[in-house]
Amino acid sequence: MQEEFGDEIAVLFVEVQGADRAKMQKFALEKKWFGGDSMWTRERPFSTGMNGIPNFALLDAQGKVALSGYSNSMHSQIKDTLSELVKNSEKAPSHYSSSVTKAWKESSRGNYAKAITLAKKVMQKAAEKDNADDVESAKEVLNLALGKADSRISQVRWLLDHGYAEKGKQLLVPLTKACKGVADLSASCSELADWLKSSSGKEELSASRGLQRLEGKLFEDPKGSHRKGLLAFVEKNAGTLAASRASALAKICQ
Amino acid sequence: MLGAVIIMKKTLLPLVLFGALLTTSASAQIEVGQEMSFTFQNSPVNSYGVQSLDDLRGRPVFVEFWGTR
Numbered sequence: 001m002q003e004e005f006g007d008e009i010a011v012l013f014v015e016v017q018g019a020d021r022a023k024m025q026k027f028a029l030e031k032k033w034f035g036g037d038s039m040w041t042r043e044r045p046f047s048t049g050m051n052g053i054p055n056f057a058l059l060d061a062q063g064k065v066a067l068s069g070y071s072n073s074m075h076s077q078i079k080d081t082l083s084e085l086v087k088n089s090e091k092a093p094s095h096y097s098s099s100v101t102k103a104w105k106e107s108s109r110g111n112y113a114k115a116i117t118l119a120k121k122v123m124q125k126a127a128e129k130d131n132a133d134d135v136e137s138a139k140e141v142l143n144l145a146l147g148k149a150d151s152r153i154s155q156v157r158w159l160l161d162h163g164y165a166e167k168g169k170q171l172l173v174p175l176t177k178a179c180k181g182v183a184d185l186s187a188s189c190s191e192l193a194d195w196l197k198s199s200s201g202k203e204e205l206s207a208s209r210g211l212q213r214l215e216g217k218l219f220e221d222p223k224g225s226h227r228k229g230l231l232a233f234v235e236k237n238a239g240t241l242a243a244s245r246a247s248a249l250a251k252i253c254q
Numbered sequence: 255m256l257g258a259v260i261i262m263k264k265t266l267l268p269l270v271l272f273g274a275l276l277t278t279s280a281s282a283q284i285e286v287g288q289e290m291s292f293t294f295q296n297s298p299v300n301s302y303g304v305q306s307l308d309d310l311r312g313r314p315v316f317v318e319f320w321g322t323r
Contacts, residue, residue, distance in 0.1 A: 001316050010315045012298060017321035025299055027322045039301035045292035048319065049283035057284055059315040063291065063307055065284050071318055078316070085314035108312060151309045158303030167302060 001082070008086045011038040014045070016053060026252045035219035058082065061089035093137075097122075100137040107145040110174070112152075113181040115145035149179055153188045160192060163241035165204035166212055169196055207242035218249065227253040 001011055015024050024040055033040075048055050048068045057068040058081055067074075067081045092104040099122045107115035119142035126134035152175050159168030172192055179185035195201045214233060218226045230250035237243040284290065293306040304310060 007313075009313055010310045012301075012310070012315060012317045014317060014319045015322055016319050017323050019322040021296070021299070023322060028299065034300060036300070039298040039304060041294060041296075041298035041301075043292075043294050043296070043298075044319070045294075045307055045317065046290055047283050050319075054318050054320045056316060056318045057290075059290055059307070059310075059317065061311060061313055062289065063311050063315075064289050065286050066314070067286070068284060082314055082316065089313050147308070148312065154305060155303040155309065158297060158305065162297075162303070164302065 001078070004079070005082060005086060007037060008089075009082060012045075013038060013040040015040060015042050016044065018042075022248075022252055029218070029222045029252060032219065032222060034222075035215070058085065060085050095133075096137050096141075097134050099125075100134060100141055103138065103141045104144070107141060107148060110148075110178050112145045112149035112178045112185065116142060116149075116182050119145065149175075149182070149185050153179075153185065153192070156192055160195060160201075160204070161241070163204070163208060163211070163243075163245035165196065165201065165208040165242070167208070168192070169205065172196070204240055204242060207237040207240040210237065211242045211246050214246070215249070218253070226250075 001009065019027070019042070021042060024042060028034055028040055046057070048057050050068075050070060052070065054071040055069065056071045056074075056078065058066045058078065060066045066085055067077065069077075071078070090108070092101040092108075096104060100119070103115050103118035103122060106112075106118060119138045122138035123135055123142065126132075126138060152171065156168045156172050156175060159165070159171065172189060176186070176189040176193065179189050196205060210233060214226065214229055217224070218230075227250050230246045230253065233246045234243045234250065237246070290307055294304070297303055297305055307315070
């Protein structure tokens with residue numbers, strides 16, 4: 001599914017047979033799923049009500065259930081529904097006015113500050129004209145853009161806290177640009193950028209780059225002998241978050 | 255023949271029920287149109303910091319329930 005739709009969709013696998021995290025990671029590593037866009041978890045976000053596996057649910061871009069059932073017997077229905085959902089995810093809700101749609105488009109392009117500024121302007125103008133519908137729609141877009149920006153900032157913070165400093169930096173650069181002009185968001189981005197410039201940040205950046213290289217080889221050839229290299233990395237970068245991550249990877253390479 | 259069916263039912267029913275419990279013991283069941291929200295205790299593997307279903311909004315999400323066995 002991910003191969004067909006690329007990053008137009010997100011794919012989340014939920015392991016429901018009680019495998020621990022290490023077993024699940026080992027399984028995914030052997031299948032060469034690491035490094036791709038799919039995600040795996042053992043936490044069930046909900047139940048589809050199906051008794052057998054694999055079963056699935058499709059959520060639309062707003063997080064609403066569009067379809068559910070057994071994966072093996074509904075392949076073409078899943079594909080058709082996903083194509084439709086992808087198309088719809090690129091369209092603003094039909095009841096939005098053109099000015100609200102403009103703000104919505106900026107938000108969906110990741111231009112959060114622009115979306116926020118536009119939505120606020122629409123809210124103000126619509127309020128002056130007693131246009132309650134536009135006020136409400138613009139408020140929705142404002143909250144959407146703020147929520148997305150917050151979510152991205154949290155994601156970067158998570159990456160920096162978990163040994164993915166390089167990946168975090170790659171996301172932070174465009175995010176800082178996208179948030180420029182909104183004080184709270186810009187302050188959060190600056191705080192993260194400052195940490196990356198600190199001595200610990202620099203150390204983590206260098207370590208995470210090194211680990212990325214090792215991961216590339218491991219994900220490409222999971223059956224090769226990578227454990228020694230990972231353990232040497234752990235020793236060389238002892239005390240870093242990237243080293244903790246490498247140590248966990250070495251365990252699943254056993 | 256009927257006896258064998260009854261015996262099979264008696265043997266298989268607990269297994270089927272156990273299997274159902276294994277795969278459906280999570281939170282409430284879903285309905286089409288229902289808005290889903292969930293916060294993960296641990297960020298999913300390979301997600302680079304996704305912390306909730308809300309973080310995935312903006313594009314469709316295919317959620318598959320599967321097993322490693």
